[in-house]
Amino acid sequence: MPKGGQQTKHIFITGGVVSSLGKGLTAASIALLLKRRGYSVKLQKFDPYINVDPGTMSPYQHGEVYVTADGAETDLDLGHYERFTDIECTQASNFTTGRIYSNVIKRERDGGYMGGTVQVIPHITDEIKKSIQAVESEDVDIVITEIGGTSGDIESLPFLEAIRQYRQEIGRKNGLFIHMTLVPYLRAAGELKTKPSQQSVSLLRSIGIFPDIIICRSEVELGKEHRDKISLFCNVDKELVIEEKDVENSIYEVPRELKKQKLDIHCLKQLDLQVKPLNMSDWGTMLNRLIHPCNGQVKIGIVGKYISLQDAYKSVYESLTHGGIAQNVKVVLHMVESEKIEECGPEALLRGCDGILIPGGFGDRGIEGKIMAAGFARKHMVPFLGICLGMHCAVIEFARECCGFENANSEEFDPSCADKVIQLMKGQQNVKKQGGSMRLGSKVCKILPDTQAYRIYGKECIEERHRHRFEFNNEYKKIMEENGMIISGVSSDFIAEIIEIPSHKWYIACQFHPEYQSTPLKANPLFKEFIGASLDFSINEKEEEKYAMV
Numbered sequence: 001m002p003k004g005g006q007q008t009k010h011i012f013i014t015g016g017v018v019s020s021l022g023k024g025l026t027a028a029s030i031a032l033l034l035k036r037r038g039y040s041v042k043l044q045k046f047d048p049y050i051n052v053d054p055g056t057m058s059p060y061q062h063g064e065v066y067v068t069a070d071g072a073e074t075d076l077d078l079g080h081y082e083r084f085t086d087i088e089c090t091q092a093s094n095f096t097t098g099r100i101y102s103n104v105i106k107r108e109r110d111g112g113y114m115g116g117t118v119q120v121i122p123h124i125t126d127e128i129k130k131s132i133q134a135v136e137s138e139d140v141d142i143v144i145t146e147i148g149g150t151s152g153d154i155e156s157l158p159f160l161e162a163i164r165q166y167r168q169e170i171g172r173k174n175g176l177f178i179h180m181t182l183v184p185y186l187r188a189a190g191e192l193k194t195k196p197s198q199q200s201v202s203l204l205r206s207i208g209i210f211p212d213i214i215i216c217r218s219e220v221e222l223g224k225e226h227r228d229k230i231s232l233f234c235n236v237d238k239e240l241v242i243e244e245k246d247v248e249n250s251i252y253e254v255p256r257e258l259k260k261q262k263l264d265i266h267c268l269k270q271l272d273l274q275v276k277p278l279n280m281s282d283w284g285t286m287l288n289r290l291i292h293p294c295n296g297q298v299k300i301g302i303v304g305k306y307i308s309l310q311d312a313y314k315s316v317y318e319s320l321t322h323g324g325i326a327q328n329v330k331v332v333l334h335m336v337e338s339e340k341i342e343e344c345g346p347e348a349l350l351r352g353c354d355g356i357l358i359p360g361g362f363g364d365r366g367i368e369g370k371i372m373a374a375g376f377a378r379k380h381m382v383p384f385l386g387i388c389l390g391m392h393c394a395v396i397e398f399a400r401e402c403c404g405f406e407n408a409n410s411e412e413f414d415p416s417c418a419d420k421v422i423q424l425m426k427g428q429q430n431v432k433k434q435g436g437s438m439r440l441g442s443k444v445c446k447i448l449p450d451t452q453a454y455r456i457y458g459k460e461c462i463e464e465r466h467r468h469r470f471e472f473n474n475e476y477k478k479i480m481e482e483n484g485m486i487i488s489g490v491s492s493d494f495i496a497e498i499i500e501i502p503s504h505k506w507y508i509a510c511q512f513h514p515e516y517q518s519t520p521l522k523a524n525p526l527f528k529e530f531i532g533a534s535l536d537f538s539i540n541e542k543e544e545e546k547y548a549m550v
């Protein structure tokens with residue numbers, strides 16, 4: 001309950017017709033608008049799959065795993081929530097069917113049901129309702145809960161039944177159902193079709209959920225006739241049929257489009273909340289810089305193994321865009337498959353890049369290509385940012401090329417190698433459990449004065465988020481430093497958190513993931529300065545003669 005004992009208000013967002021409608025972006029946009037109208041908002045997502053969390057899932061299945069400050073491995077939609085709203089997500093912000101069931105089964109094994117038969121209804125649905133309450137608190141006015149999946153899916157039914165019950169319990173004025181659907185455009189017929197939306201709403205109504213607001217995703221504008229039809233057949237007022245057309249330039253335009261149709265005001269009115277003034281001027285300025293940057297463009301090479309997957313490095317791509325906004329420059333992403341570098345060499349694929357980034361990753365496929373990319377950036381003075389596995393690659397390359405450890409490697413890729421410059425962390429040696437068992441979440445890092453890292457962050461103490469099992473082997477610290485790669489940031493338990501090469505203009509790698517703490521209004525300092533250095537590189541040093549080997 002929020003201050004004054006008033007019931008926390010709830011908005012439930014469901015989806016219909018197809019998946020990938022952008023429910024997460026919509027939830028984040030609504031949260032931003034409501035926050036900017038003076039309300040304290042929390043977001044949460046339910047995912048109907050049986051994995052306890054996405055931490056063990058392949059990027060091919062799930063895209064990026066987003067890590068919260070308190071160390072939860074979560075769905076990538078939580079990244080949108082945090083980037084749009086700057087509202088911190090927690091362990092209570094993402095529940096899967098697997099997590100709900102394992103809580104219930106654990107309670108059953110502990111004798112918590114006193115001999116009763118444990119059933120989907122009421123025990124699973126009660127557990128889901130408890131998970132909704134987990135984000136309610138004294139100072140939360142509105143909770144937005146997104147239900148993953150699509151209406152009609154067998155696996156989402158317990159979640160839908162739970163939110164139906166929840167709204168019944170808290171009353172109409174305290175709970176709101178928003179349903180997102182697709183209104184497809186049939187090119188051959190030159191027509192928009194509302195029938196799939198009608199059918200998906202009818203499915204929801206058959207299980208007792210009557211949407212209050214319908215958001216229609218479409219490629220083209222909805223005409224009056226389409227809105228009228230949806231309003232009539234789906235039983236919602238005309239102004240509560242909201243159009244969410246594909247945005248032209250950036251996902252950060254979605255809040256502006258929804259605001260134009262007063263979606264935030266409709267939500268507040270439906271929830272019997274006062275419509276307070278809205279201030280989005282900083283968001284407008286940000287959009288303007290993003291869409292019309294005045295410093296030209298920089299090309300950033302991203303060397304990974306899932307570059308064909310849009311979602312695998314989502315937060316990294318977004319953070320690069322944030323860096324571009326901060327530097328008023330367009331960021332062009334040039335994705336490079338690391339295995340291709342192994343085939344063709346880095347020169348062929350990375351020449352022409354103004355900056356090179358190696359993101360996090362697991363396993364040894366394509367690793368030599370990433371190591372070559374780190375070497376290319378080092379030798380050619382191209383600004384370089386290595387993240388987690390990217391830092392491991394930078395360390396291996398430097399150890400091999402500059403310290404004479406020809407066979408240096410990471411214990412992850414070659415457990416029997418002679419020079420394990422990257423090793424399994426002590427605390428990980430007996431860990432057998434797969435999920436939630438890495439070094440996860442926010443940790444403090446101390447930055448050394450007079451370093452590039454210090455100039456970038458401007459302070460001695462920072463907190464960034466982690467997700468790894470391997471670390472820099474401190475036995476090699478002295479020799480690496482003697483040869484010109486220093487450790488400029490360390491954790492309280494002496495884990496190397498940042499490395500850099502002072503003789504290089506901008507060569508930095510970090511053990512943490514700065515991409516989990518970057519927003520369009522406030523780029524993470526590492527991304528901001530990486531793009532700044534790439535911009536300098538593109539202006540000053542790109543000409544052929546200056547691009548020679550050093």
Ligand code: GLN
Nearest residue numbers: 360361388389468469470
């Ligand atoms: N695979 C490496 C480790 O576990 C790096 C992890 C990452 O890049 N997130 O330490």
